[in-house]
């Protein structure tokens with residue numbers, strides 16, 4: 462009995478000390494092909510030497526939520542540890558025929574479509590577990606669409622801090638201002654995950670965003 466009381470006591474002390482030391486769960490959300498995995502890979506590579514997952518020009522490459530724990534980001538003398546969560550791209554419609562133009566065989570395309578649908582459900586399920594979220598958008602595409610508005614609305618309803626990344630600034634068609642105008646309530650950082658441009662500003666904003674975690 463006495464031993465049990467002691468055990469509970471020490472357990473409580475232990476958790477109260479280490480509760481705040483847990484990794485910050487940082488989710489990468491957005492439409493397919495925007496560069497979520499490319500960005501997560503770049504960060505993981507910079508700070509752990511390893512990548513989180515595979516990248517492809519074929520949409521819905523990521524079809525399972527994937528993680529990298531204990532990613533310690535150091536920037537300007539500050540350092541914070543994150544659990545990186547890369548999610549499958551969210552879309553309203555998945556048509557296996559869209560994959561055929563990438564020379565994917567019919568059977569494989571149908572399987573990819575099925576897995577991609579499951580992946581979207583998984584992405585949404587994981588939303589509740591995020592401490593903060595980076596929404597990755599392709600800045601060469603029109604940002605005004607149902608998917609982007611739904612993701613951002615969902616995060617706002619859950620009070621999860623959000624940073625928007627306008628990715629692919631290396632492309633000629635890139636228009637960061639258009640993304641800023643579409644979502645004026647959020648900070649938007651223009652960068653290129655592929656080229657590694659403007660990552661410093663991104664890290665600065667990530668650190669700032671941690672202060673908004675409820």
Ligand SMILES: Nc1nc2c(ncn2[C@@H]2O[C@H](COP(=O)(O)OP(=O)(O)OP(=O)(O)O)[C@@H](O)[C@H]2O)c(=O)[nH]1
Nearest residue numbers: 493494495496497498499517521522523550654655
């Ligand atoms: N030009 C350019 N291409 C990029 C950039 N970032 C990613 N890409 C390309 O965009 C394509 C999709 O990249 P991914 O990182 O797989 O995108 P994703 O958002 O993880 O896609 P899903 O897993 O399908 O949801 C790949 O061909 C990348 O090489 C960038 O900054 N500039």
Ligand SMILES: [Mg+2]
Nearest residue numbers: 497498522523
């Ligand atoms: Mg991906």
